[in-house]
Amino acid sequence: MTAAVPLPAAPTRLRAMRIGRHVGAIAQLAAVGVVGSVLFSILATFLSLGVGLLPVVGIGILFLLAFLCLLWATAWLEYERVDGLYGYGLPALPTRRSGRPGLGGWMRTLWQQFIDGPMWRGIASAAIATMLGLAVLPLVGTLASSVVLLFAPLLEHNLASWRMTVFRIPVAIEWAVPAGILGIVLSLALLAGIALLHAVLTRAILVPSREAQLTEQARTAGTQRESAVRAGEVERTRIERDLHDGVQPRLVSVGMTLGLAQQKIDTDPAAAKELIDEAHTSTKAAITELRQLARGIHASVLDDRGLDAALSALAARSHVPVSLDVRLDDRCSRTAEAAVYFAIAESLTNAAKHSRAAAARVIVRSRDDGTIWARVEDNGIGGARVLPGGGLDGIVNRITAAGGTSRLDSPAGGPTALEVSVPCAS
Template identity: 45%
Template sequence: MTPATTDTPARRPGVGRVWLLGWPALVHLVLDLLLAVVFLTVVLSAVGTALGSITLVALPVLVLTLLLAFGMVGAERWRIAVFLRTWVPPMERRPPHLPAWRRIGLDPRPWRSLLYLTLMGLWGLTGGLLVTTLLAGSLVALAAPALPDGAVLLGREVAPWVPWPVAAGGAVLLLLMPFLGWVLGHVDVALARLAISSDPAAREAALSARVETLTETRERAVDSVEAERRRIERDLHDGPQQRLVAIAMDLGLAKQRLSTDPGGVEELLDRAHASAKEAVVDLRRVARGIHPPVLTDRGLDAALSALAARSPVPVSVHVQPGPRPPARLEAIAYFSVSEALTNVAKHSGATSARVDVETREVDGRPVLQATVTDDGHGGVDPRRGSGLTGLRDRARAVDGEVLVSSPPGGPTVLTVRLPLAPAPTTTGGQP
């Protein structure tokens, strides 16, 4: 369920809104009482198994109980969101760089789930019982006028005038109950945030780091676009523009000599024709540097194969078949591989290189992964070189990453990972 707002409300809800929100909160608290027995049963089962002898039978029972507690917490987060209109962010996962056995075996989330069930079991037997008792009492009081004349309660006859003040008191209590439910509902939210929610300070730090990364990436992207614009202007000025000027001059001279030197006109036209063909080649080269048409028309496989064919170092290309990734990711992958192959040709001393492009899952997210491997002398320092910085900036613009492995003596392996889906974010809120 998606939260509606942030953790801190923009303003405190009015009395009327509190009263309306209190009714579903009362339902939630009554459910607390009904579920308390279930929660405590799961807790006692886990504790009893853990304190008993660890056998081949007891250990799976303990694991299943912890998994059950973890699953019940997911349902509890949903119940709090529905009845209390508050989103409780889930607990953080173990860092993905840890070994699998540490991420699974030392995961605190099942144990925190067990703690939450313990707290909710005890709270359900107190707060839930209090609310249920008051609700039942108010409803019984409202029904007092329906007592027959001469009714006897607790061994005494009820006077005819007694049921009406009792009913009035029950009505007042019933009208005030939503306010009590709203207050006690916040106890449920506090317990959930204490036991099964992510750390607000850690979440704020992560969001701050994210903002800083986006700001830095945006500044570098602007600088990169400006540098690219200057490069295109320089390439157009040094190549096609000069050739087009030469063509105009040759055609002008041919026009002047048309009546006086017909033999020289043919030579000028041949030279202008040759310059026009060279200008077309130059324009194609500049356009390819902006965005190769083959990438748009035929995808990464054909574009990288064409790129490899122009490389002075023999390059083999292997692209995993499957659905085409988004155009922006294709472009980033293409230019990253292009930059990597340029570095291979200039600096690595390699005799061959290999490009592998595949879609795989990393840390639970699908990513487009492009890997460039060469058999050069290695020794690449990832902290130096504007080429690697440019690759990182391209990848970080879409939450990607660039990994470099280049021991002395080689081989050098450069891996670009571009997520196909955005990273999951967790925010909390109370409307």
């Protein structure tokens, strides 16, 4: 006789999770109904004051800036709230940057943020959640009063002076129990409907469609491919420049010196020996330059011992004293580690060549979102800019090709700081 196999409890667990999610949505909507009303009132106030006071020596600009910041914060809160509630895996709401310096770049950044589609989708979702929350609040009150009506016959002497209602309809004491049951059923049904409607609307508004996701993936892949090609061109140009300006003249000099030594070896052996010694010294210098050039293309220690050891070796060779702080949980992909290493190496090279820095600091961290974050800061004169074909251009393209982001902050007078973030699995 075979024993009965118990059925898995997964469907029950999933059902309980859905019910808990709907209850959480109702609770959140009740809170959003109150908080959202206040937030949108403040937004309307800032907008009206900003537009009204704009002609008055530009005071309205401050209110418009506050309006834009609060607008973005409201959208960010809505994204975080919905993603925490439903687990859609929504991307973090980005802050837009024009990438241009000066007042014009700053104004362009503000405009790009104002017309940002994801931000306005977050605002639309928050507005809908506020309206649904305002509908939830009276339904919760009706549900509570319906529960009280169930016990009205037991508390008749205490409820004599009360005006018992359900959905704002007066209820006689003899109809209290049926009215309470009806009120509970209708309130729960309406609350469940609002929770379902909220889930459908937020998914439709905040979750990108399949076509939009494919378009974004294609755009990102195209950008990464272009950046990889551009990074390869910049690297090839750098290698050609280093070979042409450094190793090639030195090797030509070695050849000429050996030629002179060959001519003098019979007539003046002492002078020939000095020339051979000079050629030997130049050859060792050329080998050192070739080794450094090869290390700039790819550091073998990076594959053997990881990013921490590679950066330690890089800091030891740096002409600028480097304070190194690396805290990595585990190894990442070769592409990610190479991109971060290249960015730090090029930044330290720029600090030594151009910024007149006396010290530099390198910080590298593993983040919870599965990325490597690095910051390189020097105390130089600042004023660094991303120019086509330059070292910083190579950093930006290589980081973008690895699926990461970079940010340069280098005001005139210093300091210069470069931050990069690369997905660990890139």
